[in-house]
Amino acid sequence: MNAMPGMGGAARIVSIEGIARRFPGLTVFQDLWFHVDRGEFVCLVGHSGCGKTTILNILAGLDVPDEGGVLVDGREISGPSLDRAVIFQGHALMPWLSALENVAFAVSCRNPGWDKARVRDAARAALARVGLTQAAERKPAQLSGGMKQRVGIARALAVEPKLLLMDEPFSALDALTRGTLQEEVSRLVTEAGQTAFMITHDVDEAILLADRILLMTNGPEARVAEVVQNTLPRPRARANLHHMPGYHPLRDHIMDFLITRSRTLAGKPPEGWDSRRPPVVVPAEA
Numbered sequence: 001m002n003a004m005p006g007m008g009g010a011a012r013i014v015s016i017e018g019i020a021r022r023f024p025g026l027t028v029f030q031d032l033w034f035h036v037d038r039g040e041f042v043c044l045v046g047h048s049g050c051g052k053t054t055i056l057n058i059l060a061g062l063d064v065p066d067e068g069g070v071l072v073d074g075r076e077i078s079g080p081s082l083d084r085a086v087i088f089q090g091h092a093l094m095p096w097l098s099a100l101e102n103v104a105f106a107v108s109c110r111n112p113g114w115d116k117a118r119v120r121d122a123a124r125a126a127l128a129r130v131g132l133t134q135a136a137e138r139k140p141a142q143l144s145g146g147m148k149q150r151v152g153i154a155r156a157l158a159v160e161p162k163l164l165l166m167d168e169p170f171s172a173l174d175a176l177t178r179g180t181l182q183e184e185v186s187r188l189v190t191e192a193g194q195t196a197f198m199i200t201h202d203v204d205e206a207i208l209l210a211d212r213i214l215l216m217t218n219g220p221e222a223r224v225a226e227v228v229q230n231t232l233p234r235p236r237a238r239a240n241l242h243h244m245p246g247y248h249p250l251r252d253h254i255m256d257f258l259i260t261r262s263r264t265l266a267g268k269p270p271e272g273w274d275s276r277r278p279p280v281v282v283p284a285e286a
């Protein structure tokens with residue numbers, strides 16, 4: 001596929017078009033279609049092994065589909081790019097560089113024409129947004145897990161990517177830190193109008209952050225069985241999420257999917273299934 005400017009309208013920033021990934025004796029998924037619109041936060045939820053990380057790696061350009069393609073801004077991607085910054089579960093910081101230098105390195109790669117002072121100012125501003133001004137000179141080994149993840153978040157946002165990719169970014173953190181960082185990411189992403197795609201196992205995390213939640217059936221041959229529209233108003237806070245009208249039907253719907261339908265719907269799709277248009281569900285209004 002070549003460049004297809006304007007495809008899917010101005011709002012569409014990512015189009016996954018019929019991708020398949022196969023390993024010897026295993027079709028992880030095939031004929032997979034979905035999209036992410038500009039400024040949207042999309043979460044992908046599904047059981048272990050359905051192919052979530054594989055999908056994220058393909059979006060990041062770290063893996064290649066066996067069929068189909070991925071368009072970002074109407075252009076087929078080929079390999080990694082700072083247009084698609086990833087926040088990994090395990091921080092992935094350079095241990096010999098300070099927090100500031102880790103962020104500055106990414107900023108300078110993104111903006112090769114900038115002088116040193118401008119790069120450092122941008123990196124400092126990014127660290128300030130995640131509350132790490134005081135820790136800017138520390139090396140990763142001198143930072144807690146939550147602080148390291150904050151540096152990862154600052155680094156990803158500092159390059160102003162077209163798409164922010166997150167693979168269970170908070171799963172290695174304690175519950176308190178996880179909650180705080182979820183809310184920070186929610187605030188930062190909303191403030192920046194950042195488009196984001198995240199994998200999570202945590203249903204409340206998806207409800208807190210996402211505009212749409214893609215529910216995947218169990219693998220092999222996993223598929224997006226439903227697209228859940230999250231109509232809970234923003235701003236959302238973890239502390240009062242469960243008091244918001246519509247929260248319980250939404251949570252129940254996703255839990256029911258994970259407990260039962262992810263398994264019963266797995267395998268061959270039903271007669272008349274259109275993989276380009278999985279059913280869209282709005283549980284909060286049901």
Ligand SMILES: Nc1ncnc2c1ncn2[C@@H]1O[C@H](COP(=O)(O)OP(=O)(O)OP(=O)(O)O)[C@@H](O)[C@H]1O
Binds near residue numbers: 023046
């Ligand atoms: N390089 C590889 N070679 C063979 N099989 C692979 C390879 N990479 C992934 N797989 C298989 O593809 C399937 C999907 O893996 P993937 O890591 O994408 O799942 P996941 O949904 O992210 O799981 P988890 O939630 O446990 O991280 C699994 O069955 C996995 O064993």
